[in-house]
Amino acid sequence: MKAEIYDKLTALTDEEIRILNGEQEVNRSLYTDEAKFIIDSNKLLPKGQLINIRKHTRFVHFPExxxxxxxxxxxxxxxxxxIIGGRKIKLEKGEIIFLNQYITHEIEASGKDDIIINFIIRPEFFDYILTLLDDENVISKFLITTLYKDYESGEYLYFKVLEKREIxxxxxxxxxxxxxxxxxSDAAIKLxxxxxxVELSRNSENIEVYSTNNYEKMIIISIFKYIDESYPKATLGELSEKLKQPNYKLSKLIKKHTGMTFKELLxxxxxxxxxxxxKMSSYSITEIIELVGYENPTYFYKIFEEKYGVTPRKYDK
Incomplete structure (x- = not known):
């Protein structure tokens, strides 16, 4: 690694200096405006940015x-x-852990020689990358559930890959x-x-998988995958045929795990x-309406403005 980047990784941050000077606890205002300790990506990522890195703050215990x-x-x-679900996980040099947005965890205080790099990633970053992985991959299954914000089961993937040079x-x-x-850089980072x-998926024997709720997960993943691939023309009837499950059962599962109906999820x-x-294409609004599966522009404008607070034209600008 370049010397200047290494120096940035090992240097004390302002937050670490305050901790060494007597601050006893994590300053939650740096991470959230909520009473509950839910770290907000808007505090750590510039507006519109999907991925960034942040050195983990040393010398202090991060509570749940x-x-x-x-x-x-x-x-x-x-x-x-x-510490996840009451279990201690000690990651060694070169190891990686993926945590979804519903996992509850705490972190023991790191020492001076512990350099941990946290990648802060909005779920939508993985929308494109999913196309590179096969459906049955353990990483694909993890990422699919992260794209649906109403699926609230905590999950992690722990990769013991120190010896994997390419990784x-x-x-x-x-x-x-x-x-x-x-x-x-944006294109390079995605690639x-x-x-x-892809490399991590090739080393599945080195992955430890955890979920707070494995029950019915496989059906939910199949539902999410179907919507992800077929959203322009997706129907509950077609999904029912593909999964060989009755409509009412799928509707019940979707409601249970997401709080939404199939129509709302779609x-x-x-x-x-x-x-x-x-934001990212040169298609006209009329073309986009058709591409995502709507036939009635007036209806599309109505529901789009209800969700985003502006018309599609203003959102585009």
Whole structure:
């Protein structure tokens, strides 16, 4: 790793200096405005940015908390001890843990020689990357559930990959791109993260998987995958045929795990995809309406404005 990046990783941050000078606890206002300790991506990521890195704050215990983003912790040097579901997990140098946005965990205080890099990732970052992985991959299944914010089961993936040179090399390249951004960094980071996930999936024997609720998860993942791939023309009837499950059972499962109906879940997907296309593509609004599966422009404008607070035209600008 470049010397200047290494120096940034090992240097004391302002927060760490305050802790060493006598601050006893984590300053929650740096992480959230809520009474409950839910770390907010808006505190850590610039507006519109989908991924960034942040060195884990040393010398202080992080009490139980959640976050509204995907957190990937990489032990660059030393160790990191997490407590999840009452169980201690001690990550060694070179190891990685993926935490979804519903996991509750606490972190023991790290020492001076412990350098932990946290990747802060909004779930929608993985929308494109999922296309690079096969459906039955353990990482794919983890990522699919992160894209549906109403599926609230805490999950993690723990990768013991110190000896995997290609994985370590990709992690260093991603860190370099994030610390020293260039014009092409956004594209490079997506490509590198995609390659990293492919390499991690090839080493499934080194993955420890945890979920607070495995019951019915496989059916829910299949539902999410179907909507993700077929949202323009998706129907509950077709889904029922594909999964060989009656409509009422699928409707009940969707409501139980997401609090939404199939129609509402499908609408969330279509609107989020329309929002991405408005910002990232050259399609006209009329073309986007058709691409995401709506035939009535007036209805689309109505539900889009209800969700985002502005018309599609203003959102585009």
């Amino acid at each position: 908390h959640n976050h509204n983003y995907i957190e990937v912790s990489y032990v660059y040097r030393g160790t990191l001890t997490q 370590q090399r990709l992690l260093e390249r991603i860190i370099t791109e994030l610390y020293e951004p260039s014009i092409m 590198l993260v995609g390659l990293l996930l 609408q969330e997907k279509r609107l989020s995809k329309a929002a991405v296309l408005l």
